[in-house]
Structures are given as C-alpha cells and as structure tokens.
Amino acid sequence: MQEKEYKNIKRNADIRMKGFKEKKDVADFFNIIDEKISPLPGIELVSLNKAAGRVLASSIKSQVKVPNYDRSAMDGYAIRGEETFGASTYSPIEFKVLGLSLPGKPFEGCVTTQTAVRIMTGAPIPEGADSVIPAELASEENSYLKVAESIPPGKNVGKIGEDVEIGQEILCAGRKLRPQDIGILSSIGISTLPVIKKPIIDVFITGDELLKPGSMPEGYKIVDSNSVMLDALVFRDIQIHPNIIFLEDRRELIRNALCKSNADFILISGGSSVGQEDHAPSLVKELGEMLIHGVALRPASPSGMGIINGKPIFLIPGNPVSCLCSYDLFASRAIRKCAGINYELPYKSVTLPLSSKISSMVGRMDYVRVKINNECVEPLAISGASLLSTTTIADGFLLVPGECEGYPSGANVKIYLYD
Amino acid sequence: MQEKEYKNIKRNADIRMKGFKEKKDVADFFNIIDEKISPLPGIELVSLNKAAGRVLASSIKSQVKVPNYDRSAMDGYAIRGEETFGASTYSPIEFKVLGLSLPGKPFEGCVTTQTAVRIMTGAPIPEGADSVIPAELASEENSYLKVAESIPPGKNVGKIGEDVEIGQEILCAGRKLRPQDIGILSSIGISTLPVIKKPIIDVFITGDELLKPGSMPEGYKIVDSNSVMLDALVFRDIQIHPNIIFLEDRRELIRNALCKSNADFILISGGSSVGQEDHAPSLVKELGEMLIHGVALRPASPSGMGIINGKPIFLIPGNPVSCLCSYDLFASRAIRKCAGINYELPYKSVTLPLSSKISSMVGRMDYVRVKINNECVEPLAISGASLLSTTTIADGFLLVPGECEGYPSGANVKIYLYD
Numbered sequence: 015m016q017e018k019e020y021k022n023i024k025r026n027a028d029i030r031m032k033g034f035k036e037k038k039d040v041a042d043f044f045n046i047i048d049e050k051i052s053p054l055p056g057i058e059l060v061s062l063n064k065a066a067g068r069v070l071a072s073s074i075k076s077q078v079k080v081p082n083y084d085r086s087a088m089d090g091y092a093i094r095g096e097e098t099f100g101a102s103t104y105s106p107i108e109f110k111v112l113g114l115s116l117p118g119k120p121f122e123g124c125v126t127t128q129t130a131v132r133i134m135t136g137a138p139i140p141e142g143a144d145s146v147i148p149a150e151l152a153s154e155e156n157s158y159l160k161v162a163e164s165i166p167p168g169k170n171v172g173k174i175g176e177d178v179e180i181g182q183e184i185l186c187a188g189r190k191l192r193p194q195d196i197g198i199l200s201s202i203g204i205s206t207l208p209v210i211k212k213p214i215i216d217v218f219i220t221g222d223e224l225l226k227p228g229s230m231p232e233g234y235k236i237v238d239s240n241s242v243m244l245d246a247l248v249f250r251d252i253q254i255h256p257n258i259i260f261l262e263d264r265r266e267l268i269r270n271a272l273c274k275s276n277a278d279f280i281l282i283s284g285g286s287s288v289g290q291e292d293h294a295p296s297l298v299k300e301l302g303e304m305l306i307h308g309v310a311l312r313p314a315s316p317s318g319m320g321i322i323n324g325k326p327i328f329l330i331p332g333n334p335v336s337c338l339c340s341y342d343l344f345a346s347r348a349i350r351k352c353a354g355i356n357y358e359l360p361y362k363s364v365t366l367p368l369s370s371k372i373s374s375m376v377g378r379m380d381y382v383r384v385k386i387n388n389e390c391v392e393p394l395a396i397s398g399a400s401l402l403s404t405t406t407i408a409d410g411f412l413l414v415p416g417e418c419e420g421y422p423s424g425a426n427v428k429i430y431l432y433d
Numbered sequence: 434m435q436e437k438e439y440k441n442i443k444r445n446a447d448i449r450m451k452g453f454k455e456k457k458d459v460a461d462f463f464n465i466i467d468e469k470i471s472p473l474p475g476i477e478l479v480s481l482n483k484a485a486g487r488v489l490a491s492s493i494k495s496q497v498k499v500p501n502y503d504r505s506a507m508d509g510y511a512i513r514g515e516e517t518f519g520a521s522t523y524s525p526i527e528f529k530v531l532g533l534s535l536p537g538k539p540f541e542g543c544v545t546t547q548t549a550v551r552i553m554t555g556a557p558i559p560e561g562a563d564s565v566i567p568a569e570l571a572s573e574e575n576s577y578l579k580v581a582e583s584i585p586p587g588k589n590v591g592k593i594g595e596d597v598e599i600g601q602e603i604l605c606a607g608r609k610l611r612p613q614d615i616g617i618l619s620s621i622g623i624s625t626l627p628v629i630k631k632p633i634i635d636v637f638i639t640g641d642e643l644l645k646p647g648s649m650p651e652g653y654k655i656v657d658s659n660s661v662m663l664d665a666l667v668f669r670d671i672q673i674h675p676n677i678i679f680l681e682d683r684r685e686l687i688r689n690a691l692c693k694s695n696a697d698f699i700l701i702s703g704g705s706s707v708g709q710e711d712h713a714p715s716l717v718k719e720l721g722e723m724l725i726h727g728v729a730l731r732p733a734s735p736s737g738m739g740i741i742n743g744k745p746i747f748l749i750p751g752n753p754v755s756c757l758c759s760y761d762l763f764a765s766r767a768i769r770k771c772a773g774i775n776y777e778l779p780y781k782s783v784t785l786p787l788s789s790k791i792s793s794m795v796g797r798m799d800y801v802r803v804k805i806n807n808e809c810v811e812p813l814a815i816s817g818a819s820l821l822s823t824t825t826i827a828d829g830f831l832l833v834p835g836e837c838e839g840y841p842s843g844a845n846v847k848i849y850l851y852d
Contacts, residue, residue, distance in 0.1 A: 062646055062647075062661045063661060063664050063665075065665075066665035066668065066669065067669075078649065078650050080650065080655065081650075081819075082650050082651075082652070082653075082655070083653055085819075087818075087819065089706065089707060089709070114709075116641065116642075116710060117640055117641055117642030117643075118641040118642030118643070118653055118654055119641060119642075119653075120653050132709070134709065134710055135751070135752070136640070136642055136655075136751065136752075137642070138653050149707070176819075176820060177820045177821060177822050184822070184825065185825065192665075192824075192825070192851050192852050193663075193665035194662055194753070194757055194821055194824040194825055194851070195825050196658075196661045196664075196665050197658030197661055197662035197753055197821050198658060198821045198822060199661075200647075200656055200657065200658045200660075200662075201650070201655060201656050201657075201658040201821065202650070202656075203648065203649035203650055203656055205646065205647035221536055221537070221555070222535065222536055222537040222538060223536030223537030223538075223555055223556070224536075224537070227481055227619040227624065228481075228619075228624035230497065230622035231497050231499065231500075231501050231620070231621070231622055233501070234501075234502055234538075234539050234557045235537055236499065236500055236501070236555075236620060237619055237620050237621075238620075239615075239616030239617060239619045239620040240616065241619075242481045242482060242615045242616055242618075242619045243613055243615055243616035243619075244612075245482050245615075246482075246484075246611075246615050247612045249485065250485065250486075250612065255482070263535075287508065287554065288508060288568070290508070290553065291535060291536075291553055332554070332555065333554070333555075334613070334616055334620075338612070338613055338616075362781055399506075400500075400504075400506065400555070400591055400595075400596065401595060401596045402596060402613055402616050402617045402620065403596050403603070403617060405611075405613040406603065406604065406611070406613055406614050432611050432613070433609055433611050
C-alpha cells in the first residue's frame with residue numbers, strides 16, 4: 015500500500031518527494047495572515063474579576079462622576095482658605111474644631127468663620143469649607159487648631175468628577191484590559207463587560223513514531239513534545255488550552271478530523287512537508303484552499319496556511335524547533351490577531367553585540383538560537399530543527415532577515431528573549 | 434468614641450495625625466524585601482500541561498537518550514555515502530531501492546552495496562546506511578535511484594542522543610519553565626515535576642466609604658477599585674487569585690483578620706497612612722514588627738511592610754494610583770520573589786526622549802504617568818494619587834530616582850509600558 019501511495023504521488027504530480035518548487039518570504043506569510051485574519055465576531059460577557067487581559071468589544075462611557083463629591087486629598091483640617099492668609103509661625107491663626115469628616119461619614123454641619131473640621135483623606139469636604147490644611151502643618155489642642163501657614167482656597171481638595179465625568183469615554187473598544195482598567199470600571203459601577211471572544215483551537219498531532227506525553231521513549235518511538243509545547247504556547251497567547259488530538263498518519267483519519275472540527279483554528283503538527291506521508295498539504299488543497307506552503311525560513315520552511323470552510327488551518331512542521339519557530343511566527347500571530355490582542359512577537363527584546371559572526375543565506379530568514387554571555391550575544395544554532403535542547407539552552411533567538419547575509423562579530427543585533 | 438480614639442492617639446504618641454517623621458528610600462524598601470523574602474519551602478507536583486510558567490524546585494536529569502536511534506534529518510534515501518563519490522549530473526550513480534523507512538516503522542533489512550532505502554524525516558537509518566541523500570537531489574524510477582551528487586558519510590543523519598544524552602542535566606532548579614522546556618521534559622519521558630509552591634495571598638480592603646465592586650456609587654460612598662485591581666495584579670504575577678476580604682474600619686475587626694489569616698502574605702489596602710482611622714500600622718506594631726513605613730515616593734508614600742508571626746504584611750495606600758504603584762514596586766516584588774520568579778518590574782521598557790521637562794524633588798522618587806506621542810514621552814501626571822484615570826490614559830510610567838531633580842525636555846528616559 016505504501017508503494018501504491020508512492021506511485022499515486024508520482025502520477026498526481028503533487029509536491030511530495032520533490033521539494034518545494036518555490037519558497038515564499040516570511041513577510042508574504044505575514045501579509046496573508048494580516049489580510050485573512052480578523053478579530054472573532056460576537057462578544058462574550060465577563061465579570062470584572064475575569065476581565066484583565068481580555069479585549070473590550072465596545073467602548074465604555076461613564077454614567078457617573080467619580081468622585082461624586084468634593085473630597086479631601088490629605089489628612090488634615092477643612093477650613094476656608096482665605097481665613098489663613100497672613101498666618102505664620104510667629105502669628106498663627108486659630109480655628110475652632112467643630113467635628114470630624116471621615117470617608118463615608120461626612121461632617122453634617124457647616125464650616126463658618128474661623129472654624130475647622132478635622133478631615134481624613136477621601137472624606138467629603140464639609141459645606142462652607144474650600145481647602146484642607148495638612149495635619150502636619152497645624153496643631154490641635156483642646157478643640158482649637160493653630161494654623162501657621164496660609165493655604166489658598168481649593169488647596170488639597172479633589173473636586174467632584176475630578177477622576178471621571180459623566181459621559182466620559184473611559185476605555186475604547188479594542189483595549190486589552192489592564193489591572194487599573196478593571197479598577198476604574200469598578201469605580202464607575204460596572205460589573206460585567208463585553209469582550210472579544212477567544213478562538214477555540216484544535217491541535218492535531220500526527221506522526222506514527224510518536225508516543226503520547228507521559229510515556230517513556232521506547233525502541234523506534236519518541237515521546238511527542240509538540241503537543242505539550244503547543245498547549246503551553248496557545249495558553250501563553252490566549253490563556254485557554256487548545257484541544258489536543260493525536261492522529262495516526264492515515265489520510266482518511268486526518269481528512270475526517272479536518273472536516274469534523276468545530277474549532278475556530280486548526281494547527282496540524284507534523285506531516286506538513288514534502289515527504290510521502292505528509293498528507294496535510296494535499297488534504298488542505300482537496301478540502302479547501304492552500305494560501306501559502308513552503309517558506310524561505312530555517313528552520314520551519316515546511317510551514318503553511320490554508321482555509322477550509324472559512325476556517326484557518328496552520329501547517330506546523332513536526333521537528334520541535336521548527337514547531338516552536340513556526341508557531342511563534344505564524345500561528346501565534348494569527349491567533350492573537352483573532353483574539354484582538356497585539357500580534358507582534360510576544361517576547362521582550364534587547365540589543366547587544368555579537369560575540370562571533372553569523373553567516374546566513376541571502377533569500378532565507380534564519381531563526382538563530384543564542385545565548386547571552388557577558389552582555390554579548392553568542393550564536394548557538396541555526397540548523398538542528400530536531401534538537402529542542404537548542405531552545406532550552408538558549409536565552410533567546412534572533413532573526414536574520416532574508417535580504418541579509420549575516421552579521422559580523424561585534425554587530426549590534428536585536429535578540430528576542432525566551433520567557 | 435471617635436473623639437476618644439483621637440485623644441488616645443495623642444496620648445500614645447503614635448504617628449497618626451502627625452505625618453511621617455522620616456521617609457525611607459525606595460531602595461531601602463527593596464533591600465528589606467530582598468533580605469526577608471525567600472522562595473516558599475516545600476514543593477508542589479504538577480503535570481506537564483500545568484507546568485509552563487512554574488518554577489522548577491529541583492534540577493532534572495535525563496534517564497534516556499533522545500533520539501534513541503540514528504534518524505534521518507531529511508526526506509530522501511538512506512545510502513552508504515562513500516558510494517556516491519564521483520557522482521555528477523553527467524555520470525549519475527544508480528542504487529536499487531530496497532524499501533522504505535518511516536518514522537516509527539523502520540526498514541527491517543540492511544542497506545548493502547549500491548542499494549538505498551527511501552526514508553522520511555525522523556525515520557530510523559537502516560542498518561548499513563550512513564547518510565541520507567535529500568529527495569530533491571535524486572530521482573527514482575522503477576525502484577532505481579539516480580544520484581547526481583556526492584554525499585559524505587554521516588550527512589543528514591541525526592545521531593543517537595544528539596538532542597539529549599543519558600545523565601544530561603536538562604533544566605536547573607529555579608528555572609521558570611518555558612513552553613519548549615515542557616516539550617523537552619515530555620521527550621525524556623517526564624509526566625509530573627516538582628515546582629515551587631505559589632504563595633496564598635489575602636487582600637484586606639478597608640475603608641468605610643467603599644462599596645463593593647458591582648455596586649453603583651451613591652451619596653458619599655465610592656465603589657472600591659483596589660480589590661479588583663489587586664486581584665488582577667496578583668493574578669498577573671502568580672496566576673492565582675488572592676482571597677479578597679472586605680473589612681470595616683474597626684480596629685478589632687482588622688486585628689482579628691490579621692491574627693486569623695492562613696495566607697502566606699497579607700496585603701492591606703487603605704488605612705496605611707497617618708490618618709486617625711489608619712489602624713494598620715499600629716496593629717502591625719502591636720502584633721508583630723514593622724520593618725518599614727513611610728517611603729520617599731510620590732505617590733504611595735504611606736507604603737509599609739511588617740511581619741506578624743513570620744508572615745509578611747504589606748501596607749498599601751487606599752488611593753488607587755498609590756495602590757498600583759505600591760503594589761508594583763513592593764508587594765509584587767515580594768510575591769514574585771516568594772514564588773521564585775524574576776522580581777524586577779514586570780513591564781516591557783523602552784527608552785525615548787521627553788517632550789517636556791519633568792521636575793522632581795531631590796530625595797523622593799516620583800512615579801510619573803506618561804503618554805507616548807510620535808515616539809516622544811509626554812509626562813501626564815506626577816500627583817493625583819486618587820485619579821486612577823491617569824493610569825488608564827497613560828501608556829506607561831517612568832521613575833525619577835530620589836537623587837535626581839528631574840529631566841530636561843529632550844532627555845532620553847526609560848519608560849515602563851503598562852500591559
């Protein structure tokens with residue numbers, strides 16, 4: 015049957031066992047993603063304590079003022095500011111202390127001539143008062159306050175609506191919600207809010223040499239690493255786990271899984287290249303449209319993207335370094351764009367000098383794992399797509415663009431830091 | 434009773450209503466945290482799909498080789514390399530194709546003189562063969578292969594143990610696990626691993642003016658924002674939610690809650706300053722030890738840290754901007770240190786020129802909210818500790834160190850980007 019399959023390949027003139035005729039640029043792949051992928055339609059309502067990191071589906075305007083009253087910005091005494099004019103250490107001015115204004119427990123009376131009300135930060139300014147003298151600039155004894163400094167009217171008073179006005183747009187649609195955003199939404203009385211849905215992701219793991227994670231490697235079988243790695247990568251990006259589905263390398267099984275999937279995205283790990291068991295590319299062509307397949311990138315050149323019934327399908331090489339590189343550059347970009355979040359590479363970057371030169375072929379982007387030693391960048395590996403240890407030993411990676419033949423020792427290069 | 438409380442304050446000569454006698458430097462606070470806080474003892478066992486982002490409690494060595502056999506790095510044909518020597522387009526060398534080696538399904542026979550085995554990436558190299566000629570450099574017709582290029586022995590063969598050797602230390606204790614780490618752990622047959630425990634955090638929210646999130650602001654009450662903000666901040670740092678506990682501003686209630694807590698850390702929001710209702714500092718002194726209280730920092734000067742029965746207590750000002758600043762600088766550092774993760778500020782940073790000058794008092798660190806416009810940094814707010822909107826309008830913040838009196842317009846400054 016395998017021999018028959020091979021003859022079919024030859025007859026049907028597909029690309030298997032022939033290599034890619036042409037490899038597209040990484041930038042072409044980005045353009046296809048950017049053109050084809052949009053934030054998911056529809057919204058999800060979430061409560062405030064689930065909203066951080068989510069993306070607002072519509073803008074939020076305030077129905078209220080924050081605060082809803084003039085309040086003290088200090089611990090001290092509420093007074094009429096102009097009555098302190100002329101006060102000094104040598105001739106302090108005296109005020110009778112009428113009572114206390116606490117946050118949530120206002121002073122009920124009125125501040126009149128030469129009177130004061132002790133007041134705490136956040137407490138309502140009593141009627142009649144217009145400023146607050148800080149506690150450390152006054153001294154109180156037997157209900158009389160001595161003020162030795164003049165305070166202009168309005169000083170240390172937070173005006174009604176100073177934080178938020180009625181009708182003010184607090185946050186725009188598309189905002190990725192920060193902790194402080196959740197705080198301000200709470201302060202204006204919001205408890206649930208509409209956010210962009212997260213895509214549901216199916217991850218198909220193919221490869222007859224693979225044992226499931228949790229197994230010990232045995233004989234000619236290896237234990238799959240891509241499923242748990244892709245699980246962690248998808249979780250990093252959208253904080254939900256994908257559905258992981260292991261599939262035998264049988265064309266009908268993979269076809270069936272592609273047709274049955276209810277996910278918003280499918281990632282297929284393995285079988286994405288031009289080997290005779292690489293079913294994914296031809297299945298995508300059979301069931302839908304292949305938008306790009308074969309990229310001028312090392313590793314991860316057998317990456318691809320197609321569409322079946324409007325659903326994006328990402329072909330991810332089975333070699334684990336290629337899998338990481340392909341996911342981060344392509345699938346991750348698409349998934350994050352779909353979730354409405356920033357879709358640039360999700361790594362911190364630094365620029366540092368190279369400790370030795372990097373040679374790269376013009377026309378191909380290289381994903382180079384690097385280590386940082388003494389504030390210098392040491393290239394570790396360009397090739398070795400199957401050696402995941404190159405990415406665990408590395409501190410990060412750099413991308414040598416296609417138009418570049420590499421960098422001399424000492425050149426400043428931008429490094430993306432893993433983690 | 435409030436009057437009696439005030440008289441007690443006077444008599445007991447505590448700091449309430451007198452201002453801080455002395456404010457410590459932010460660096461002093463950092464030193465105290467760094468000295469007092471260590472990763473939690475004890476370990477937690479987690480499965481691989483829960484392990485990303487966790488911190489390894491002990492180093493991991495491999496018991497196996499990855500791969501456990503020589504394998505092909507290409508789709509192509511396994512041959513004896515030396516038999517291709519002299520092959521060229523004009524005089525190709527012919528090999529008889531004996532069969533097929535697939536990943537997980539090795540060819541059972543032996544490659545002998547002038548024979549080849551079709552082989553896919555990752556498949557075991559058949560006995561007798563020592564190199565792989567890529568599919569695109571050969572042509573197969575009727576079970577005969579024509580090779581037009583010479584291939585050195587060893588070419589395109591991944592050797593046994595090339596990724597991981599037996600006994601090799603794969604990852605060190607203290608490692609924050611990356612997606613690819615999870616992948617390599619899976620490949621060596623690991624399914625659960627020991628990680629550092631996450632601290633349990635209690636957050637006490639005090640303030641009688643506060644309504645719980647989900648309420649509408651009403652009268653002299655405001656809706657609390659710190660609980661939901663701190664919840665999101667703690668979740669950002671350690672991916673578990675803290676316990677949020679609302680407490681009335683009553684000394685006995687707060688004392689009781691401090692004594693009863695089973696958490697590893699307590700954060701107290703509000704009542705941390707020198708106002709007459711600010712119970713937290715004196716309670717920490719009464720029940721344990723205050724390590725620092727009052728910081729030369731704007732906002733968030735009424736930040737503090739104490740220890741009660743070995744448990745760290747963080748005093749966090751109630752003003753929401755102060756709360757954010759105090760949490761990010763102090764409590765977050767401690768919580769992340771305790772969880773074994775990087776405890777520098779968890780924000781990306783960029784360095785850009787200032788569009789207008791910033792004045793700052795020498796001896797105090799300023800937390801300045803800024804906006805980025807046209808690749809320039811525009812300072813938005815230094816004061817306004819109660820105006821959470823300054824942190825939602827801002828793109829980030831910068832810290833003006835205590836020894837600095839500010840920056841002129843045009844100076845390059847390091848900005849931490851929110852989110």
